[in-house]
Amino acid sequence: MQPIPDVNQRIARISSHLHPPKPQMEESSALRRANCRGKGGAPGFKVAILGAAGGIGQPLAMLMKMNPLVSILHLYDVVNAPGVTADISHMDTGAVVRGFLGQQQLEAALTGMDLVIIPAGVPRKPGMTRDDLFKINAGIVRTLCEGIAKSCPRAIVNLISNPVNSTVPIAAEVFKKAGTYDPNRLLGVTMLDVVRANTFVAEVLGLDPRDVDVPVVGGHAGVTILPLLSQVKPPSSFTQEETIYLTDRIQNGGTEVVEAKAGAGSATLSMAYAAVKFADACLRGLRGDAGVVECAFVASQVTELPFFASKVRLGRNGMEEVYGLGALNEYERIGLEKAKKELVGSIEKGVTFIRS
Ligand SMILES: NC(=O)C1=CN([C@@H]2O[C@H](COP(=O)(O)OP(=O)(O)OC[C@H]3O[C@@H](n4cnc5c(N)ncnc54)[C@H](O)[C@@H]3O)[C@@H](O)[C@H]2O)C=CC1
Numbered sequence: 001m002q003p004i005p006d007v008n009q010r011i012a013r014i015s016s017h018l019h020p021p022k023p024q025m026e027e028s029s030a031l032r033r034a035n036c037r038g039k040g041g042a043p044g045f046k047v048a049i050l051g052a053a054g055g056i057g058q059p060l061a062m063l064m065k066m067n068p069l070v071s072i073l074h075l076y077d078v079v080n081a082p083g084v085t086a087d088i089s090h091m092d093t094g095a096v097v098r099g100f101l102g103q104q105q106l107e108a109a110l111t112g113m114d115l116v117i118i119p120a121g122v123p124r125k126p127g128m129t130r131d132d133l134f135k136i137n138a139g140i141v142r143t144l145c146e147g148i149a150k151s152c153p154r155a156i157v158n159l160i161s162n163p164v165n166s167t168v169p170i171a172a173e174v175f176k177k178a179g180t181y182d183p184n185r186l187l188g189v190t191m192l193d194v195v196r197a198n199t200f201v202a203e204v205l206g207l208d209p210r211d212v213d214v215p216v217v218g219g220h221a222g223v224t225i226l227p228l229l230s231q232v233k234p235p236s237s238f239t240q241e242e243t244i245y246l247t248d249r250i251q252n253g254g255t256e257v258v259e260a261k262a263g264a265g266s267a268t269l270s271m272a273y274a275a276v277k278f279a280d281a282c283l284r285g286l287r288g289d290a291g292v293v294e295c296a297f298v299a300s301q302v303t304e305l306p307f308f309a310s311k312v313r314l315g316r317n318g319m320e321e322v323y324g325l326g327a328l329n330e331y332e333r334i335g336l337e338k339a340k341k342e343l344v345g346s347i348e349k350g351v352t353f354i355r356s
């Protein structure tokens with residue numbers, strides 16, 4: 001015969017259904033077990049997303065939870081991290097998810113991480129340039145990078161926050177100041193420019209975008225975004241009219257979305273897709289896969305500028321090789337000069353923000 005449960009036990013059981021334990025913030029023994037499994041069980045990398053409750057952060061967190069290379073996923077934000085964490089943690093994929101809310105939990109969010117992805121910061125509204133975001137986002141990136149220098153100085157950093165042309169130099173200066181700077185581990189994410197270029201070029205050529213590869217070099221704002229249409233794979237030729245149309249559309253892809261969203265922000269879903277594509281490449285590199293090559297805005301000697309976006313090879317130590325630009329046609333050479341002219345000021349602005 002079944003023993004009759006004591007009334008208090010029954011009440012406790014019913015109440016636990018009505019008020020289930022918070023999924024993350026307190027560490028129950030079940031959660032401790034889950035965390036151990038995450039650490040010791042399924043092999044994988046530890047990844048943190050800073051700004052995980054935002055327009056990019058949420059779909060990015062969802063897609064990273066689906067990535068089989070991730071064993072632990074830390075979601076940090078200054079708002080709504082517990083809600084996003086509870087939601088994502090119910091997905092029946094391998095990664096164990098933990099949430100972190102507010103500056104006092106930044107250290108815990110970062111400790112032990114292999115890869116840190118940063119989409120924290122304000123997005124554009126119509127009429128703004130990416131540089132208009134500098135005032136707010138520069139300080140956010142500085143604080144987060146100080147946390148990285150302290151808690152996971154060997155992590156690979158994927159920096160998404162705009163203006164990327166200035167936030168990457170800011171991050172570099174913060175790491176230099178802390179004595180932790182490794183240029184191979186700091187990558188500005190320009191993958192969305194490549195994703196857009198592949199899409200728009202495929203449209204013009206009548207191909208599947210998955211079969212198209214367009215190198216995009218320079219930086220991540222307006223004329224600094226320089227698609228190298230002469231190096232498209234599969235080898236293709238474009239009329240002058242097509243070249244002008246494609247270059248303009250790729251350079252202004254972000255503005256196209258900002259205007260379509262009409263005040264409700266900038267690209268979030270395509271950015272999350274691009275960020276995961278890039279993060280996955282970084283993780284495959286860390287795992288030791290050969291031949292992982294993507295475009296990124298990095299410390300570089302490809303031009304006379306200290307930072308520049310071009311193809312890089314990713315490996316066990318982050319960026320292991322920076323590729324040159326290859327042969328450019330006349331149109332691209334003119335574009336390169338325009339890109340460098342604007343980039344130099346954006347880089348300087350970031351450096352000065354920390355040094356002064
Ligand atoms: N690199 C690229 O290709 C792209 C970059 N971006 C940039 O990404 C950034 C984020 O865009 P969205 O997600 O649309 O903005 P959003 O406003 O929807 O989300 C930003 C998130 O950052 C959080 N946040 C603010 N301050 C923080 C701090 N100190 N620490 C941690 N989290 C903090 C906010 O609470 C918010 O949840 C913007 O700067 C945007 O311009 C956007 C699209 C493409």
Ligand SMILES: O=C([O-])CC(=O)C(=O)O
Binds near residue numbers: 124257
């Ligand atoms: O345009 C923006 O502000 C956001 C961004 O960087 C992009 O979509 O490429």
